[in-house]
Amino acid sequence: MRHATLRQMQVFDAVARHLSFSKAARELHLTQPAVSMQIKQLEGLAGLPLFEQVGRVLYLTAAGTSLLDHARAILGAVADAEEAMAALRGQRTGGFRIGVVSTAKYFAPSLLSAFTAGYPGIEVSLQVANRRQILADLAENRVDLALMGRPPTDMKVNDVVFAAHPHAVIAAPTHPLARKRASLSALDGETLLVREQGSGTRALMERLLAEHGVTPGRLIEMASNETIKQAVMAGMGVSFLSVHTIGLEVSVGRLLVLDMEDTPVERQWHVVWREGKRLLPIADAFVGFMKDNGERLIEEAVHPAPTGRRTAKA
Numbered sequence: 001m002r003h004a005t006l007r008q009m010q011v012f013d014a015v016a017r018h019l020s021f022s023k024a025a026r027e028l029h030l031t032q033p034a035v036s037m038q039i040k041q042l043e044g045l046a047g048l049p050l051f052e053q054v055g056r057v058l059y060l061t062a063a064g065t066s067l068l069d070h071a072r073a074i075l076g077a078v079a080d081a082e083e084a085m086a087a088l089r090g091q092r093t094g095g096f097r098i099g100v101v102s103t104a105k106y107f108a109p110s111l112l113s114a115f116t117a118g119y120p121g122i123e124v125s126l127q128v129a130n131r132r133q134i135l136a137d138l139a140e141n142r143v144d145l146a147l148m149g150r151p152p153t154d155m156k157v158n159d160v161v162f163a164a165h166p167h168a169v170i171a172a173p174t175h176p177l178a179r180k181r182a183s184l185s186a187l188d189g190e191t192l193l194v195r196e197q198g199s200g201t202r203a204l205m206e207r208l209l210a211e212h213g214v215t216p217g218r219l220i221e222m223a224s225n226e227t228i229k230q231a232v233m234a235g236m237g238v239s240f241l242s243v244h245t246i247g248l249e250v251s252v253g254r255l256l257v258l259d260m261e262d263t264p265v266e267r268q269w270h271v272v273w274r275e276g277k278r279l280l281p282i283a284d285a286f287v288g289f290m291k292d293n294g295e296r297l298i299e300e301a302v303h304p305a306p307t308g309r310r311t312a313k314a
Contacts, residue, residue, distance in 0.1 A: 001067075004045050006078060009071045011038040012050065016068050019058045069140055076141035080280065095123035096283040099134040099143035101200055103225060103242045104269070107301040108147060114297055115289050122282055132198030138274060144283050146272045149200045149242075156275035160287055162294030166243040166264035167204060168257045172235050175258075183261050184212040191237030192216040193228045201225075205240040208265060229255065247302040269294065 014024035015035065025032045043050050050064035060068065100108045105128045112124055127134070127143055135152050137143045151159045169187070171178055177186055187209070195202040209216070220237065222228045225245045232239050233254050243264060249255040257264070271290050273279060279287070 001045055004042060006074070008038050008042045008045075009074055011035055012042055013068070013071050013075060015039060015051070015058075016060055016064065016071075019060075021058075073141050080144075080278070095125070096144045096280065096286065097125040097127070097142065098145045098147065098286075099127040099129065099137045100147040101131050101134055101149065102128055103149070103201060103245055104128075104147045106245055106247075107298045110301040111290065111294065111297050114293065115286055119282065119285075130196065130198050131200040131203075138272065141274070141277075144273060144277070144279065145286065148270055148272060149204075149267045151270050151272050157272045158275055159270040159272040160291050161268045161270055162290040163269040163298050164295065165267040165269045167201065167240060167267065168243050168264040169238055169240050169260050170229075170232055170246055170255050171238045171258050172233055173253060173256050174235065175238065177238070177258050177260075178256055179259070181259050181261070184208070184214055184263070186260070187214050187216060187238065189215075189217040191218045191220060193220050193222060193231050193237045193239040195225070195228070196221055196223050201240070201242060204265065204267065208240070208262075212262070244298060244302045269298070 011024065011028060011030075014027050015021060018024050018027070021032050021035050021039075024030075025035045028035070039050065046063060046067060048063035049061050050067060052059050052061050098108075098112075108126065108128075112126065116122060116124060125143075127137060129137070131148060134143070134146050134148060135155065138146045138152075138157070139155055149165050151157055169184075173179075192205075194205060218237075220231070222231065225241060228239050228241065229246065229249055231237070233249070238258070243257065246255050246257075250257065271287055271294075273283075273287075
């Protein structure tokens, strides 16, 4: 593979993301035959097929999946080098790639807007996904920084805490548990609306229920906080979510935080990057900005309404 070119890596990455030669060609402003030729040349260097087509669907082969990790690491390193040279030339340009867990999407744009106002020449790439995907992006160098509720334990990272992050049980105002003091055992037999496996919120909820021996009557899995909030408002059940996701609905009386002992559960927001990764000056400045201003800006963006605090177990 030593004779592979950066252009071939770029083409390979685009085809792998889209699983389509035509879409990759449009993105790269190339013809489809040119994309096909670059992939054929790369496959020749690898000595293995990188893609296979079943019917009309294109798939990565095992070799393609393995090469993709290396290709993205190479492309990320080149991008880092370009920005490092720009920084040494004294240019306030370049940028950074940031991944945020889906719960953080309620305030991440406000934080980025406040930060980038002081750096009009920079570019920021924002990726929103669940915790599992953001950790994969971090591990494979597809993002420089990540915002999440709990740093990974199976990857060496640096992290900085920038804000408190309360979670609570929520319900519609008409729910029988509304406006009364209750213990978590009151959730026994309740229908609980939950995030998908791989979500940090789901993992925290499962630990909390296990600690208190709570067995819900039914779990209904949903893939987004927005869908869960709509379902709770419709009376389908209760849920356990970050307080930072429900500020608007609480303020207009569509949802409320149940007054339950041992809640809200207090976590913290972290900005995380891989150990050994050399942050460029602009990314390092963002980390400092988050540490100094993150909590205040989150409060302004989401107007949370917690009803007490509890520290989550690690």
